[in-house]
Amino acid sequence: MRSDLLIRILPFASVFAAVYLLASRPAWLGLAPGWLAGQLAFGMVAAPTMFVAAMLAQLWLARRRGALSAPAGRGDAWFQAGFYALNGPVEEALFRGLVQGGLGAAFGSPAGFVIGTAAYVLYHRLGWPWIDTFATALVGVPLGLAFWLLPGPPSLIGVSIAHIAATCGFLGPGPYVLRKLKLV
Numbered sequence: 001m002r003s004d005l006l007i008r009i010l011p012f013a014s015v016f017a018a019v020y021l022l023a024s025r026p027a028w029l030g031l032a033p034g035w036l037a038g039q040l041a042f043g044m045v046a047a048p049t050m051f052v053a054a055m056l057a058q059l060w061l062a063r064r065r066g067a068l069s070a071p072a073g074r075g076d077a078w079f080q081a082g083f084y085a086l087n088g089p090v091e092e093a094l095f096r097g098l099v100q101g102g103l104g105a106a107f108g109s110p111a112g113f114v115i116g117t118a119a120y121v122l123y124h125r126l127g128w129p130w131i132d133t134f135a136t137a138l139v140g141v142p143l144g145l146a147f148w149l150l151p152g153p154p155s156l157i158g159v160s161i162a163h164i165a166a167t168c169g170f171l172g173p174g175p176y177v178l179r180k181l182k183l184v
């Protein structure tokens with residue numbers, strides 16, 4: 001995870017911060033709270049839904065491939081969850097805020113949604129097989145729509161909460177639960 005911080009998370013956060021500062025803090029980046037009550041309500045409903053959906057997708061994929069990568073123990077699962085709590089908002093900042101928000105401001109929201117979501121999904125191909133990469137569309141499409149369609153100014157709050165939960169369902173804590181329940 002240390003290399004992940006250096007080659008992915010730090011550069012993503014740096015690019016986002018640079019654009020935020022150089023472009024005079026544009027609203028389309030989603031760094032503002034937006035309509036906070038709506039963002040939090042979305043996050044609180046989407047988080048358990050995304051966690052369970054991602055865990056079920058992982059269960060299906062694990063049975064299909066005949067293997068499941070799960071944390072060795074509860075402590076490792078919690079450590080991974082902490083890492084995903086950092087990773088989720090950074091990925092959302094890059095793909096939702098910068099790509100989707102920026103392209104949406106320049107070419108219209110539909111173009112921003114399509115390109116931002118495609119970039120998010122295909123980015124996962126850098127380290128995953130195609131079937132797992134396509135599974136990220138189950139997160140990318142609804143979160144892209146939420147970033148675009150939730151009322152109020154754009155905000156990364158709701159989609160970041162949901163992203164963290166979905167990642168925890170698909171990697172780390174979710175597979176740990178699947179193994180503990182002896183479902184794989």
